[in-house]
Amino acid sequence: MLGFSRPQAAGFVLMLVAIAVSPFILYPVFLMKVLCVALFACAFNLLIGYVGLMSFGHAAFYGMGGYLTAHAAKEWGVTPELAILCGGLVGALQGLLFSWLAIRRQGLYFAMITLALAQMVYFFCLEAPFTGGENGIQQVPRGNLFGLISLGPDMNMYWTVAGIFIIGFLLLHRVVYSPFGQVLKAIRENEPRATSLGYRTDDYKQIAFILSATLAGVAGGTKALVFGIATLTDVNFTTSGDVVLITLVGGLGTIFGPVIGALIVVSMENYLAQFGSWVTVTQGAIFVVCVLLFRRGVIGELGGWLKLSL
Numbered sequence: 026m027l028g029f030s031r032p033q034a035a036g037f038v039l040m041l042v043a044i045a046v047s048p049f050i051l052y053p054v055f056l057m058k059v060l061c062v063a064l065f066a067c068a069f070n071l072l073i074g075y076v077g078l079m080s081f082g083h084a085a086f087y088g089m090g091g092y093l094t095a096h097a098a099k100e101w102g103v104t105p106e107l108a109i110l111c112g113g114l115v116g117a118l119q120g121l122l123f124s125w126l127a128i129r130r131q132g133l134y135f136a137m138i139t140l141a142l143a144q145m146v147y148f149f150c151l152e153a154p155f156t157g158g159e160n161g162i163q164q165v166p167r168g169n170l171f172g173l174i175s176l177g178p179d180m181n182m183y184w185t186v187a188g189i190f191i192i193g194f195l196l197l198h199r200v201v202y203s204p205f206g207q208v209l210k211a212i213r214e215n216e217p218r219a220t221s222l223g224y225r226t227d228d229y230k231q232i233a234f235i236l237s238a239t240l241a242g243v244a245g246g247t248k249a250l251v252f253g254i255a256t257l258t259d260v261n262f263t264t265s266g267d268v269v270l271i272t273l274v275g276g277l278g279t280i281f282g283p284v285i286g287a288l289i290v291v292s293m294e295n296y297l298a299q300f301g302s303w304v305t306v307t308q309g310a311i312f313v314v315c316v317l318l319f320r321r322g323v324i325g326e327l328g329g330w331l332k333l334s335l
Contacts, residue, residue, distance in 0.1 A: 124238075140262065271289075
């Protein structure tokens with residue numbers, strides 16, 4: 026089944042069933058946020074989980090994808106699918122620039138370069154006229170998909186978001202379990218050995234970085250259409266920290282881990298909001314417990330107990 030192992034095929038079917046049934050039980054807008062964040066985390070996981078590159082700048086792709094999608098939909102009047110493609114395109118261009126500057130560095134140096142570049146993007150968004158500064162881009166129309174289907178109703182928008190997420194998820198799965206993905210894993214495990222075997226490791230890492238940035242831009246653009254707004258929050262460095270946390274909680278280097286991590290974190294943000302200023306403290310305590318009990322993340326530990334690759 027599309028290159029899935031049996032456990033992964035079962036997990037994928039369960040995920041599809043959950044996506045199909047959930048909007049009739051839970052609030053669709055909440056579910057759409059989970060799917061957008063999950064796609065963002067899956068894109069980030071490609072980089073950290075399968076290449077071993079820790080990026081602290083992924084908020085730049087996510088946030089700028091949202092800004093350009095919102096601007097294209099509101100000011101240019103393009104259809105939502107083209108607006109989201111614009112978000113993915115700006116993510117790809119940023120990924121190309123970021124990777125060109127940072128990919129030859131490793132470890133802490135790579136992480137700090139991506140963080141510095143992301144902060145430059147943040148201040149650009151703060152000052153650029155088209156972003157609306159601290160007010161952001163508001164009242165972004167969802168428009169009509171392919172000029173035919175109105176995305177105004179939440180259920181129509183939900184199925185569109187679900188489709189984008191599934192396509193992104195399948196694309197990442199195909200990449201990870203392709204010969205290209207095996208080279209990425211080899212680079213993660215032992216880059217000098219991969220180089221000695223004749224692989225141009227910097228090129229492989231750069232391609233993975235651009236792909237990750239592109240999907241992060243698509244996720245940010247989709248989220249901007251769902252909520253009708255693009256703000257500085259998504260391009261802030263705290264968003265880069267959040268996606269690291271989501272990936273670690275779900276399971277680093279697992280295909281389903283970022284999805285479960287997104288569900289856990291977004292659910293906590295939503296259902297713990299009633300605690301006010303204690304939300305952060307409560308989240309921190311829960312994350313500490315997760316790290317202590319699930320060192321490989323929820324899916325990583327589950328796969329270890331069942332001796333399965335998830």
